[in-house]
Amino acid sequence: MQDVAVKRDAGLRPASRASLPRRVGRALVPLLWLGPSIVLIALVVLWPVIEMVRTSLLKISSSGVTLGNRGSANYTDLFDEDALVPVVLRTLLWVAGIVVVTMVLSLAIGQLLNARFPGRRVVRWAVIVPWAASVLMTALIWKWMLDNYSGIVNRVLLDLHVIDKPVNWLGHPHQAMVWMMWVAVFVSLPFTSFVILAGLQSIPSDVYEAARVDGAGAFRTYFGITLPLLRPAVLIASIINVINVFNSFPIIWAMTAGGPGHATDTTTTFMYKLAFYDQHVGESAAMAVVNFVLILVMVLVYLRATRWREEVR
Secondary structure, three states, rough: OOHHHHHHHHHHHHHHHHHHHHHOOOOOOOOHHHHHHHHHHHHHHHHHHHHHHHHOEEEEEOOOOEEEEEEOOOHHHHHHHHHHHHHHHHHHHHHHHHHHHHHHHHHHHHHHHHHHOHHHHHHHHHHHHHHHHHHHHHHHHHHHHHOOOOOHHHHHHOOOOOOOOOHHHHHHHHHHHHHHHHHHHHHHHHHHHHHHHHHHHHOHHHHHHHHHHOOOOOOHHHHHHOOOHHHHHHHHHHHHHHHHHOOOOHHHHHHOOOOOOOOOOOHHHHHHHHOOOOOOHHHHHHHHHHHHHHHHHHHHHHHHHHHHHHOOO
């Protein structure tokens, strides 16, 4: 009996050895599908980040020639800039204001687009138009509309006797920031509204029927059922908006170019001026790293805040 058992074990060993490569092969099969995505992420995301950090530690001429290593000197020069703190604070206000207003308006527009009414499809297509148009062209159109001599905004306000004389809306930093924030909201609404609409359409109708049976009113239904179930859609839309608005360049550059001086600059336009106006490429790269860190911090804080609310509930 022992001889038979030994023979059986001997016969099983080659099979188990042969199955090991098969198991390894099966484990590596997903890499054939994930490999291209991993390579693409490495080339498009990771490599530029590494290159950005490396550039921030170098001394680079205006023509792009590396002149040596500067270490942390670029960051020291950046933090010595008098305009840095006002620019960062303005950027945070820019992002918070645009994202909050966009989300509030998108919740209302999403509800409208989800309702049944004649011409709903036409309205949905109309909402997409600002998103389909070029952001730069949209900003230029609004700049022409706000022109203090021939702009339609001044013309309408004069005809309605709201103002007594034409106003140079983009000549005053505070007014210019408000108008640019409005344009940013205008171009952000379509995407955010459709994300909210997708979230609304994913909510089962049975939930609303049960709420009606329980006697819940419209107010209680919205804040007790709709908003909690919209949390994933709101989270995704908010994070994408934070990233897009933080890196927004065409609107500010087309309407005011960050001027006068740095009065309407955000970190993105300030970074551009450091590189192409002041010819400080390394300092501009340092600003890019700071900008990247600020975005990560804002997103992580937002994610932490939403997780905290879930834990409280």
